[in-house]
Amino acid sequence: MHIGCPKEIKPQEFRVGMTPNAAHEAVNAGHKVTVETNAGAGAGFTDEDYIAAGAGIVGTASEVFASADMIVKVKEPQAVERKMLREGQILFTYLHLAPDPDQTHDLMASGATCIAYETVTDDRGGLPLLAPMSEVAGRLAPQVGAWTLQKANGGRGVLMGGVPGVGPARVLVIGGGVVGTHAARIAAGMGADVTVLDRSLPRLRYLDDTFGGQFKNGYASAGNTADLAREADMIIGAVLIPGAAAPKLISRAQLSDLKPGAALVDVAIDQGGCFETSKATTHQDPIYDVDGIMHYCVANMPGAVARTSTIALGNATMPFMLALANKGWRQACEDDPHLLDGLNVHAGKLTYYAVGKALGIDVLSPALALKA
Numbered sequence: 001m002h003i004g005c006p007k008e009i010k011p012q013e014f015r016v017g018m019t020p021n022a023a024h025e026a027v028n029a030g031h032k033v034t035v036e037t038n039a040g041a042g043a044g045f046t047d048e049d050y051i052a053a054g055a056g057i058v059g060t061a062s063e064v065f066a067s068a069d070m071i072v073k074v075k076e077p078q079a080v081e082r083k084m085l086r087e088g089q090i091l092f093t094y095l096h097l098a099p100d101p102d103q104t105h106d107l108m109a110s111g112a113t114c115i116a117y118e119t120v121t122d123d124r125g126g127l128p129l130l131a132p133m134s135e136v137a138g139r140l141a142p143q144v145g146a147w148t149l150q151k152a153n154g155g156r157g158v159l160m161g162g163v164p165g166v167g168p169a170r171v172l173v174i175g176g177g178v179v180g181t182h183a184a185r186i187a188a189g190m191g192a193d194v195t196v197l198d199r200s201l202p203r204l205r206y207l208d209d210t211f212g213g214q215f216k217n218g219y220a221s222a223g224n225t226a227d228l229a230r231e232a233d234m235i236i237g238a239v240l241i242p243g244a245a246a247p248k249l250i251s252r253a254q255l256s257d258l259k260p261g262a263a264l265v266d267v268a269i270d271q272g273g274c275f276e277t278s279k280a281t282t283h284q285d286p287i288y289d290v291d292g293i294m295h296y297c298v299a300n301m302p303g304a305v306a307r308t309s310t311i312a313l314g315n316a317t318m319p320f321m322l323a324l325a326n327k328g329w330r331q332a333c334e335d336d337p338h339l340l341d342g343l344n345v346h347a348g349k350l351t352y353y354a355v356g357k358a359l360g361i362d363v364l365s366p367a368l369a370l371k372a
C-alpha cells in the first residue's frame, strides 16, 4: 500500500501522524511511504530521518493526497485537506465528528473510508488511541500547575515538594481515570501531598490497591470535594462522563473559599471544563485570574510536548496502521472488531451511531459497510 503523511496545518499543531520509526516499519512490511517535507519538524524529526527510514519526501500536501492509498494524520482534516480526499482512499486520524457537521458532510462527499482514532476500542472497554494523550495531559498537569503556583505567574508561591521544615503543596485531583492517575503519580513524585477523588468505587479500589502508599483517595461527593478544595494549593480537573459535557464541580461562589493564589488546572476543558469559571486558553496565553484564583485551561495540552506526544501516539497507532496497510481496511476491520469501531465514514455513508444521533444523519451499520 502507498501510505501518505502530510504536514499538519491546524494552528498550533506540532505533532505528525507518522514517526520515522513507523515509516520504517511500514517500509519493512513492503509498503511505500511518502511524507510531506518538514512534516516532522515540529516534533523534532527531519526529512533526512524519514529518508533514512526508507520514506520518500515530496514538497506539497497535494502530492501526498494525490498519490497515497491511505492518509495518516493527527488532527481532523481541515477544509482544504478534505477537498483533496478521494473515493476509495483511507483516512486514519482523529476526527471528532459529533460537534462538526461541516467536516462530516465533506468526508461523506469525498467517498473516502475514514477511521477515527478516538473511537477505536480495546477489549477492556478503553480507547487505546485516546489514552496516550490522556497520559501526556495527566503527567503535564502538575508540571504546568507547579509553574502556575509560582509567584511571578500570579500563584500562591508554594513549592510542590516543600523543603525540610516546610510542608509540601496540597494537590487535589478530581477524577481518577487516565488523566487523574497520571497527574497524581507525577504530583506525588514531585513531593506534593496528593488526594484523588472519583465517583467510581471500582476505580477507587484500584487506586487504593495500586497507589495506596503514594497518594490518598476519596469519594467525590460535593461535600468532600468542597472540604478538600478549601485546603488545596492546586486542583486538577480530570473528570469525564463519556459523551457528555463535563459536570461543574467547583462553582464561582466557591472560589472565595479557596486559598488565594491557588492554581486550578482544568484538563477536562476539552469537554467544557469542570470548574464553572473555566474557559479554554492557548499555549501562548495559558493562565488567567478569576477572583485571585489562577486558572490554566489549555484545550490541547499534549501540543506543548509535541515530540513525546507524537511518539506516544505513533506507538499506539502503529499496529492498526500496519494492519490497514497489510490487509486493506475491509479485511483489517473484519478481523478486528475494535478497529471496526473506528469506522466513521465509508463511501458516502456515515457509519458511527453516536455521530449520526448528534447530527441527525442516517447511519449505515459498520457490519453492512464491510459488505458494501
Ligand SMILES: NC(=O)c1ccc[n+]([C@@H]2O[C@H](COP(=O)([O-])OP(=O)(O)OC[C@H]3O[C@@H](n4cnc5c(N)ncnc54)[C@H](O)[C@@H]3O)[C@@H](O)[C@H]2O)c1
Pocket: 131, 133, 134, 137, 174, 175, 176, 177, 178, 179, 180, 197, 198, 199, 200, 203, 220, 238, 239, 240, 241, 246, 247, 266, 267, 268, 269, 270, 271, 298, 299, 300, 301, 302
Ligand atoms: N486538555 C487536554 O489537552 C486533554 C488531553 C487529554 C484528555 N483530556 C480530557 O481529560 C478528561 C479526562 O480524561 P480521561 O482519559 O482521564 O478519562 P477517564 O474516563 O479515564 O477518567 C474519567 C474519570 O472521571 C470520573 N468521574 C466522572 N464523573 C465524576 C465526578 N462527578 N466526580 C469525580 N470523578 C468523576 C470517572 O469515574 C473516571 O474515573 C476528558 O475530558 C478528556 O477529554 C484533555
